[in-house]
Amino acid sequence: IASEMEHASVGDILDNLAQAETELGHATDALRQDPPAARSPEQQALAHLVTTRKSLQKAISDNPGAFGDGSGGEPLPPVADLPGKLKQISEFRDEEKAARELLEKLSAEERSLAQRVKPGTADPGLAARQKELRSQLNDFRAAHPRPFEGAKKESRGADSAMNKARDSLEKGELSAPEDLRHAADALDRLAGKLGRQSQNEDLARAYQLKEMLDRQAGQLDKMQKSPGSFSGEQAGQTADGAKGAAKELGEIANEPGADDLFGPPLKEALSPEKQKDLASRMDALKQAGTPEERRQAAAAGEEALDEVTEAFEKSAPAIVQGNRGKNSLSGQGEDALDRALRQIASLLPGGNTGDGRILKPEDRERLQKEALENLRQGLEDRKGKDRRVDALLLDAEKELKKVDLAVDGPRLKRLLEQIEQLRVQIADAELEKPKDPSMTHIDPSRLPATYRERIQRYFQKLSEK
Secondary structure (H helix, E strand, O other), X not given: OOOOOOOOOHHHHHXXXXXXHHHHHHHHHHHHHOHHHHHXXXXXXXXXXXXXXXXXXXXXXXXXXXXXXXOOOOOOOOOOOHHHXXXXXXXXXXXXXXXXXXXXXXXXXXXXXXXXXXXXXXXXXHHHHHHHHHHHHHHHHHHOOHHHOOOHHHHHHHHHHHHHHHHHHXXXXXXXXXXXXXXXXXXXXXXXXXXXXXXHHHHHHHHHHHHHHHHXXXXXXXXXXXXXXXXXXXXXXXXXXXXXXXXXXXXXXXXOOHHXXXXXXXXXXXXXXXXXXXXXXXXXXXXXXXXXXXXXXHHHHHHHHHHHHHHXXXXXXXXXXXXXXXXXXXXXXXXXXXXXXXXXXXXXXXXEOOOXXXXXXXXHHHHHHHHHHHHHHHOHHHOXXXXXXXXXXXXXXXXXXXXXXXHHHHHHHHHHHHHHHHHXXXXXXXXXXXXXXXXXXXXHHHXXXXXXXXXXXXXXXXXXX
């Protein structure tokens, strides 16, 4: 699915599969020690597998031609339009990056305008600038609609907030500074949405690129067995395709924030030194003049590609690794809260990224925004319902929007402790909730009489499986 569908919700599918795997592990342990306790995790696993199946069915029904095997069982040849596909992937990623950078720039200027405006005084100059900022966003979105396709609600919210801020500036309303800050927050939410979408897209593209590398490796394997049946042009196309796919995959794996997608082995396998070695082997394949030279160069090239694909498998997407061992009752916001905790810890005085790198100013600023967005996402379903959550979010916004967090490390540390305490309390409360009766008991009286016996047989069959 990831390799064929650019807009598939790959993260959701992996998340449900990972949670099903976790629950099946719990059920296995229970069957060894306390068999009656296995029912609950088995039912949880079934629920996640059903959700996964629905996603699979929808993906296949929406794209029936994408999953067929039209090659008669033979290995697929290198994609004919590989250069075009690589260009498309690169251009889309550039569009997404440009969109996020624009939103960050607009948000910063909104906050700057909020500091310059005089409440209660009309300011035609600032109003004109606000109108220009809104036009910049709308013009960019019209020219590059693809990054915004899954963020229509957030886009409308940002446009509306910016328009309201312009009206306030024109009329000299007392609320003008606050309206400008609301516009900046709306732009931040849009940027956060695009960032989350970009991660999902990058995950899908990574699988596409991995499939391309697999195809090139297959061609190299054939070349070793029958070097004389391949022309120099065909060898060159295979070499260029492998270099291009590895380069794009390396950019995804080493992009800031990619730690949430893939683990260290893939980054190491696609480091600049490894990329240089791979490119050297592929250049040797292009320059091979005799069949024997081509065979040897193909063997060396396949070995390099095998290292990348092996590292890809070892670097299972972090969304899967993060869910292994996680109780699914802890809620969908748990991952976001955990990320927020790690990111805030990195922002403490003397903190680093976890791999020994000291944060640069630009990395610190990005991390502040990501930590706040993850915190908001993790507590989304509790905002407005729990005073502790609302108060904590207000404190977090004050601290994480500061230009220099190092000036008040103790307050940031207290914030970190409050988030951790709240996270534990939420998890404990969720675990104490009674099981959903619809998951643990089927009331026959609520089933249609005509189908009652058939439905009961169906559930019996599921339980036996």
